[in-house]
Amino acid sequence: xxxxxxxxxxxxxxxxxxxxxxxxxxxxxxxxxxxxxxxxxxxxxxxxxxxxxxxxxxxxxxxxxxxxxxxxxxxxxxxxxxxxxxxxxxxxxxxxxxxxxxxxxxxxxxxxxxxxxxxxxxxxxxxxxxxxxxxxxxxxxxxxxxxxxxxxxxxxxxxxxxxxxxxxxxxxxxxxxxxxxxxxxxxxxxxxxxxxxxxxxxxxxxxxxxxxxxxxxxxxxxxxxxxxxxxxxxxxxxxxxxxxxxxxxxxxxxxxxxxxxxxxxxxxxxxxxxxxxxxxxxxxxxxxxxxxxxxxxxxxxxxxxxxxxxxxxxxxxxxxxxxxxxxx
Amino acid sequence: xxxxxxxxxxxxxxxxxxxxxxxxxxxxxxxxxxxxxxxxxxxxxxxxxxxxxxxxxxxxxxxxxxxxxxxxxxxxxxxxxxxxxxxxxxxxxxxxxxxxxxxxxxxxxxxxxxxxxxxxxxxxxxxxxxxxxxxxxxxxxxxxxxxxxxxxxxxxxxxxxxxxxxxxxxxxxxxxxxxxxxxxxxxxxxxxxxxxxxxxxxxxxxxxxxxxxxxxxxxxxxxxxxxxxxxxxxxxxxxxxxxxxxxxxxxxxxxxxxxxxxxxxxxxxxxxxxxxxxxxxxxxxxxxxxxxxxxxxxxxxxxxxx
Numbered sequence: 001x002x003x004x005x006x007x008x009x010x011x012x013x014x015x016x017x018x019x020x021x022x023x024x025x026x027x028x029x030x031x032x033x034x035x036x037x038x039x040x041x042x043x044x045x046x047x048x049x050x051x052x053x054x055x056x057x058x059x060x061x062x063x064x065x066x067x068x069x070x071x072x073x074x075x076x077x078x079x080x081x082x083x084x085x086x087x088x089x090x091x092x093x094x095x096x097x098x099x100x101x102x103x104x105x106x107x108x109x110x111x112x113x114x115x116x117x118x119x120x121x122x123x124x125x126x127x128x129x130x131x132x133x134x135x136x137x138x139x140x141x142x143x144x145x146x147x148x149x150x151x152x153x154x155x156x157x158x159x160x161x162x163x164x165x166x167x168x169x170x171x172x173x174x175x176x177x178x179x180x181x182x183x184x185x186x187x188x189x190x191x192x193x194x195x196x197x198x199x200x201x202x203x204x205x206x207x208x209x210x211x212x213x214x215x216x217x218x219x220x221x222x223x224x225x226x227x228x229x230x231x232x233x234x235x236x237x238x239x240x241x242x243x244x245x246x247x248x249x250x251x252x253x254x255x256x257x258x259x260x261x262x263x264x265x266x267x268x269x270x271x272x273x274x275x276x277x278x279x280x281x282x283x284x285x286x287x288x289x290x291x292x293x294x295x296x297x298x299x300x301x302x303x304x305x306x307x308x309x310x311x312x313x314x315x316x317x318x319x320x321x322x323x324x325x326x327x328x
Numbered sequence: 329x330x331x332x333x334x335x336x337x338x339x340x341x342x343x344x345x346x347x348x349x350x351x352x353x354x355x356x357x358x359x360x361x362x363x364x365x366x367x368x369x370x371x372x373x374x375x376x377x378x379x380x381x382x383x384x385x386x387x388x389x390x391x392x393x394x395x396x397x398x399x400x401x402x403x404x405x406x407x408x409x410x411x412x413x414x415x416x417x418x419x420x421x422x423x424x425x426x427x428x429x430x431x432x433x434x435x436x437x438x439x440x441x442x443x444x445x446x447x448x449x450x451x452x453x454x455x456x457x458x459x460x461x462x463x464x465x466x467x468x469x470x471x472x473x474x475x476x477x478x479x480x481x482x483x484x485x486x487x488x489x490x491x492x493x494x495x496x497x498x499x500x501x502x503x504x505x506x507x508x509x510x511x512x513x514x515x516x517x518x519x520x521x522x523x524x525x526x527x528x529x530x531x532x533x534x535x536x537x538x539x540x541x542x543x544x545x546x547x548x549x550x551x552x553x554x555x556x557x558x559x560x561x562x563x564x565x566x567x568x569x570x571x572x573x574x575x576x577x578x579x580x581x582x583x584x585x586x587x588x589x590x591x592x593x594x595x596x597x598x599x600x601x602x603x604x605x606x607x608x609x610x611x612x613x614x615x616x617x618x619x620x621x622x623x624x625x626x627x628x629x630x631x632x633x634x
Contacts, residue, residue: 061518063514069511076481077483099469103467104467
């Protein structure tokens with residue numbers, strides 16, 4: 001779609017990690033609003049909060065390796081009108097401090113912004129302990145919580161600014177460690193709660209979130225050569241879910257594949273399955289981690305090993321279109 | 329130590345140092361009457377609710393009276409007043425004492441106290457900030473109040489609001505939570521001298537005496553090791569609570585932790601010091617007995633101070 005202002009994904013794409021985009025976004029948010037503050041649990045460079053810290057040292061708090069404290073200090077600062085961004089690895093925050101986030105941010109209605117870096121398989125060689133795959137599920141079940149998984153560093157920057165501008169809701173921003181292709185541009189629209197049709201098609205809807213959206217776009221190119229026109233719906237905001245855009249697409253295509261770098265149980269796949277089961281039951285396959293943990297390896301190797309690569313997306317698209325045709 | 333009353337000016341004589349407060353502060357004897365009334369309300373509320381915690385709220389009545397009727401800057405007509413002190417109740421299960429004290433202070437009508445724990449009530453079983461103005465935070469799951477207090481203190485310091493303080497009340501059993509000690513380290517590191525913590529040291533928790541369940545002693549030494557200035561007081565002595573909170577304002581280099589030794593169930597002899605009353609409400613017969621005792625005690629307080 002021309003009005004999405006995407007980069008040409010068939011050409012040579014630049015690569016950058018989503019955490020880099022967050023770092024720039026937070027610095028800009030800090031310049032725009034004096035009430036934006038930051039706290040980190042001993043991973044300031046890794047989570048790219050270092051840019052903010054260097055510019056606004058008096059608005060940055062080093063918490064040390066204490067994620068429960070990280071979330072609750074954030075809630076305290078938010079009580080006094082601050083917009084706190086609190087960062088760590090996703091495995092630890094929101095992995096370790098879920099109850100504190102639930103009670104002191106969500107139930108308490110304080111706009112604490114949880115930034116979980118190194119999510120998904122992208123932390124690679126560090127292995128299963130550090131590969132956070134359950135974070136979307138953990139955050140998605142919390143009332144009041146916004147859940148965002150940006151597709152590239154440019155969108156991560158926009159998502160950070162959007163979260164900073166929301167003075168009411170707590171939010172979760174899911175970031176990755178590895179460099180991934182930049183597929184959007186500064187002109188590409190981003191709004192919390194909106195899903196975007198990146199490529200139009202009529203045969204199958206592929207719904208993707210986070211950096212896996214790039215994999216979905218690549219799979220769509222291959223599917224086109226197979227004679228299948230896939231519609232690619234990018235869902236950066238997993239909660240609140242843009243039901244309207246998703247249902248509209250699935251009504252048109254009649255079948256769906258979801259794609260994410262996390263547990264499909266309770267993740268994007270779970271969210272879409274819930275939506276469609278109640279509104280529009282359709283042939284469906286979910287690409288993602290299927291109720292098991294990861295292991296050490298390079299991110300690309302792991303994606304292939306666990307069935308999260310373009311090959312598996314393509315196979316899943318064929319399966320659901322076949323199933324739809326048999327039903328039809 | 330004694331108090332002399334000259335119209336509305338209270339002169340405090342402490343160890344030969346004389347200070348004056350131009351205030352409308354109430355005499356201690358009157359505060360004791362208020363604390364007793366709050367205890368009666370707690371019994372009424374818990375009996376009516378049919379569930380809830382008895383021991384902690386009764387033990388904390390003197391501390392809450394001191395905070396709301398003397399120590400803290402607040403405005404019941406304007407709970408969000410931007411110059412108020414912030415009080416965080418970390419051990420949310422003790423909220424009946426806060427509700428009763430707030431009603432006495434004029435935050436809401438006293439008759440609403442009997443809605444405690446009922447469907448649709450602003451007085452939830454554990455406090456929810458968004459339901460009742462003045463609660464400051466939502467709590468119940470233990471261990472997160474001191475961290476929020478540190479966050480409040482940091483924000484106040486960033487905004488150069490140097491005359492406001494944050495008070496955090498914690499239970500002693502609650503100190504088993506690791507989150508508390510994460511906050512203790514941070515406040516010590518940041519030298520958050522605008523925090524006054526108060527530990528309700530009543531020595532009981534649900535499963536039994538704290539020193540059997542998970543020993544806390546040397547409690548004073550622990551907090552000092554984390555960089556805090558520690559005061560130990562009789563938490564059922566309103567005057568001692570007021571004096572300690574005043575003293576805390578004069579400590580500049582560290583956050584202050586007041587270890588307030590209290591008697592759980594204070595004022596009702598069959599509840600005092602019995603851990604079984606930690607999480608139980610009185611039935612009707614027990615409530616009648618408790619109220620009779622509190623009313624008798626009310627008479628005693630008046631006779632002592634008149």
